[in-house]
Amino acid sequence: MRELSVFFPCFDEEDNVEATVKRALTVLQGRDLDRFEVIVVDDGSSDETGARADELAAQFEEVRVVHHPENQGYGAALRSGFDAAAFPWVFFTDGDGQFDLEEIDAFLARADDADVIVGFRQTRADHLGRRVNTWLWGLAVRFLFDLRVRDIDCAFKLLSRDALDRIGPLAASGAVISTELLVGARRAGIPIVEIGVDHYPRRAGSPTGASPKVIVRALRELLVLRVRGR
Helix, strand or coil: CCEEEEEEEECCCCCCHHHHHHHHHHHHHCCCCCEEEEEEEEECCCCCHHHHHHHHHHHCCCEEEEEECCCCCHHHHHHHHHHHCCCCEEEEECCCCCCCHHHHHHHHCCCCCCCEEEEEECCCCCCHHHHHHHHHHHHHHHHHHCCCCCCCCCCEEEEEHHHHHHHCCCCCCCCCHHHHHHHHHHHCCCCEEEEEECCCCCCCCCCCCCCHHHHHHHHHHHHHHHHHHC
């Protein structure tokens, strides 16, 4: 691996985006890469996330920003990140600072023999309700798709552009995007390598993944994915 695109989907992360991007730049500058880029996907934030990301892009040539004029959902933010990525390898994690990009080393080390490398949270730094929701979601995905991945929605994933092309266009706009991505990899015959990562509490901001609106949308898209798969 010589060239890497890293992107962060962000929604209302004004207090996290600067630290997250600067941490990424520090980590990537210390890796044996010819070129890299850091992309912030501002998913229609209602706060200063977009403006702060633009300031970072003006300050650092490796940083770019993609703006959604209005909030479109986590899946839409990931699709924009994949589309914007210019290099043969693409990595993404969330912009909330709950993962340490230093742990990308174990993922880069597998790039010679794997095309889809995904993290699983060894211990989740989330409240009990969210952990229960995640467990129930995992059961539903396993039942509907027989997808046996330890942490489907872990936002710490590295994929080759070749794998993304073989998986084909993604359609989900909500949280089911990770399921769609991994189901697509399996159907394309691409092995999925799993690596444990640490998970940290949020430093600022509030998560939105457990809101009723997000959950209803995810369930609807999950059923659509199942019907489409048939």
